[in-house]
Amino acid sequence: MLTLVGLGLWDEKDLSLRGVEEVLKADEVYIELYTSRWYGNIENLKRLLKKEIKVLERSDIEEKYEKILEKAKEKCIALLVPGDPLIATTHSSLILEAKKRGIEVKVVHASSVYSAVAETGLHIYKFGASATVPFPERTQEVLPISTYEVIRENKKRGLHTLLFLDLIAEENKFMNPNEAMKILLKTEETMKENVFTENTHVVVFCRAGSENSSIFYGKVKDLVKIDFGEPPYVLIVPGKLHFTEKEYLKLFKVEE
Structure with missing residues (x-):
């Protein structure tokens, strides 16, 4: 049997009782830490x-x-995974291969950034497709046009866009929101579709699930100057806001 156990958002305290039970049953236990910090x-x-x-x-x-x-x-075999086990497609592929071989698979879900973003006050059901802002060295300096297009299409439908920021776990290297915003602004210079400009409102969610999490909301031109502290982070480009979302976001507004 292969059991994938989610570790939750932050540390070992986020591991569920069900997760503990499943790990205790295992003959061998593994952990992977490269898909998320x-x-x-x-x-x-x-x-x-x-x-x-x-x-x-x-x-x-x-x-x-x-x-x-x-x-x-x-x-x-138990495999411990940061966040929820099925957020990273790598683990879905592993499950698929296991099932092809007739191996029983069990998944113990856990908290993830997909649920945690509700802490920003944005309605979960209004999130569209998500995307990643990659490090330039991963794309041979090619701009992330596909990421830009995801934001554009979500905006057309009034949906929010959750953006993951790239990481190279082996080098302990994590993209910060400032770099991500600058990359998207550079992409805007090429695309010229008014999708992500200095006046675009965004949300930065830092260290979700920790005791020192923080949320910032404002225009790109204001947020790009901020030191957001330690990772991890996600960047959110809101779509059409409901009045309750607008009211909630005022709690995190960065003044111009």
Whole structure:
């Protein structure tokens, strides 16, 4: 059996009781930390679960998943994942491969940024497609036109856009909102469709799920100057706002 267990948004305290139960049943326990930053402590997690935990690299799942699946045919394997297990498509692919081989799969869901963004006051049902703002070195300096197009199409429909900011976990490198906004402004210079300008209102949600989370709302030209502190962050481009959303966002308004 293969069991994917969500660790939740922040640290080991976010692990659910059901998650603990499933891990305790496992013969072997693994953790991957490359799809999202996790602020927990593995040693604390080991003490909590009274289990040895092996850290997986990106290639262990994306390229060497056969080893994990072979073990799952005979043993109960638990894979711990930051946030919710099925937010990253990598884990969906792993589940698909397991099912093709007749391996039983169980998923223990957990809190994720997709639910946490409701803390901004924006209505969850009004979010459209999400996208990622990539580091320029990942795209050979090519501007993220597809990300820009997602924002544009969502705006046409009055929907909010949740933007994930790129990370290179192996280098402990995380894109900050300032860089993301500058990349999108540069993309606007090329596209010229008035989708993301200095006067566009955006929301920056920092460290969701932590005790020192913070939310900022305002125009790009004002927010781009702010030091948002430690990651992680998400950037939200609101669509058409309901009056209750407008009222809520006033709580986080950055004055010009």
